[in-house]
Amino acid sequence: MSVLKVSNLSKTFGGIRAVTDVNLSIEKGEIIGLIGPNGAGKTTFFNLLTGIYNPTSGEVVYDLNRIISTRDLKPYKITHYGIARTFQNIRLFQNMSVLDNVLMGFHNGLKYGIASALFKLPSYYKTEKNTFEEACVLLDKFNLLDKKDEISKNLSYGDQRRLEIARALAAKPKLLLLDEPAAGMNPKETKELKELITWIREAFELTVIVIEHDMSLVMEICERIFVFDYGILIANGTPEEIQRDERVIKAYLGGEEQC
Known part of the structure; x- marks a missing residue:
């Protein structure tokens, strides 16, 4: 059962297209990886999912049993309906x-x-x-x-x-968005984080989407991976499929951005 559906989602800032015509669907209980070069639109995508930005066009629909759209909803309302997040820079x-x-x-x-x-x-x-x-x-x-x-x-x-x-879990979400949770962590902390994310999914019966540059983390815990480049969703699939995708290798995995 889908918990999130994104249809033709775009965001433009003064003529710059940060996210362009993204379509995807997330199933209940999945751990999803979101990867791509710096500036690829990943965090902008999270901001669209959580109401920080309103889309220029397209739609985000979550809690599909009730068909709730994020358009024109404030972040606190979206939290009320079951989406919580962390940020790239810790905001305690x-x-x-x-x-x-x-x-x-x-x-x-x-x-x-x-x-x-x-x-x-x-x-x-x-x-x-x-x-x-x-x-x-x-x-x-x-x-x-x-x-x-x-x-x-x-x-x-x-x-x-x-x-x-x-x-974030105190808000009792159904969908948890983690923005670069391993940033700044040492190898021991990253290993513990992998175990923590997997445990969270099971213990709290959550769906999790992770933006991350640490490929060992993404490839180990995610069932599916979505790849952004210049605001465009260029590929999606299992970790094995993504590792073999020539577009992904050219845009990201074969470059200097990989950590």
């Missing part, structure tokens, strides 16, 4: 604690209203208690519970990446 609340960062991820699911919060009604305390417990469970799964009171900017780089993913 640097001066907040590890726990508070994760608690922020739960904000779309809070059930009490303004009156309950102002007057500290029982529903407020119950929801806050349940959210705190859920956050601690999530941090425990990411081996961060013992650091819950630390300021996030003081964490190691690998721990900050894991915290950002944990915060």
